[in-house]
Amino acid sequence: MNKEIALQKLKTLEGQDLRKLAEKYNITVFKEGKTNKGWAGQTVERAIGLPLNSSQCPNAGSWELKLVSLKKKVDGTLVPKETMQITMINEKDVLERPFESSHLLSKLRSLVICGRIFVSKNEPESILYKVGTFDLKGELYKIVKTDYEDVRNAIRTRGFKSLTGHMGELVQPRTKGPGHGSISRAFYARKGFVAIILDIGT
DNA sequence: CTATGATCATCC
DNA sequence: GGATGATCATAG
Numbered sequence: 752m753n754k755e756i757a758l759q760k761l762k763t764l765e766g767q768d769l770r771k772l773a774e775k776y777n778i779t780v781f782k783e784g785k786t787n788k789g790w791a792g793q794t795v796e797r798a799i800g801l802p803l804n805s806s807q808c809p810n811a812g813s814w815e816l817k818l819v820s821l822k823k824k825v826d827g828t829l830v831p832k833e834t835m836q837i838t839m840i841n842e843k844d845v846l847e848r849p850f851e852s853s854h855l856l857s858k859l860r861s862l863v864i865c866g867r868i869f870v871s872k873n874e875p876e877s878i879l880y881k882v883g884t885f886d887l888k889g890e891l892y893k894i895v896k897t898d899y900e901d902v903r904n905a906i907r908t909r910g911f912k913s914l915t916g917h918m919g920e921l922v923q924p925r926t927k928g929p930g931h932g933s934i935s936r937a938f939y940a941r942k943g944f945v946a947i948i949l950d951i952g953t
Numbered sequence: 954c955t956a957t958g959a960t961c962a963t964c965c
Numbered sequence: 966g967g968a969t970g971a972t973c974a975t976a977g
Contacts (some may be wrong), residue, residue, distance in 0.1 A: 785961095787958090789957075789959050793959095804958080928956090
């Protein structure tokens with residue numbers, strides 16, 4: 752499937768309640784009182800016919816589907832609820848590759864991003880608010896590149912394990928993984944950056 | 954087990 | 966209230 756087709760399908764999903772779609776596609780949202788944190792993303796992938804897989808490569812060829820949750824402020828403005836995970840950090844990969852050929856850049860340049868409205872952690876309903884694409888360029892490109900270089904530097908001088916979430920201006924390295932002691936890290940987009948990507952709130 | 958999909962829980 | 970670090974379900 753190419754990006755344009757996927758985009759068209761996603762457009763038809765705009766305004767729909769993802770909770771209902773999740774049920775339709777048999778996606779687990781809750782289990783024993785715990786949340787499947789990836790349910791929203793998996794639901795959308797299923798809905799447009801994308802395979803669920805765990806490869807670091809873009810799952811549909813040359814682009815990447817991401818979903819972020821938005822919350823509504825009292826004045827009605829939608830803002831990113833949380834940071835967004837972009838891609839895993841592979842120590843060796845980051846050390847060897849310049850920003851120009853990093854996974855981080857390739858993901859950012861081919862993003863298809865969807866915003867869903869977060870109601871509460873019980874997820875009584877969740878409307879797909881909007882879908883959009885993003886291309887990293889100009890000023891943003893420079894800042895992200897700087898963040899990436901900082902991470903490389905930190906790995907070189909202090910080691911992979913020294914990476915912490917307070918680094919980075921637009922993207923940050925954070926722990927992310929199955930939990931239970933297995934530690935891996937990923938790049939996350941800070942909220943301000945997410946707002947820019949989604950083109951909301953400006 | 955570890956990759957992906959992201960959010961939850963806690964600390965400041 | 967926001968940021969940081971930890972965690973859950975599913976697939977291979």
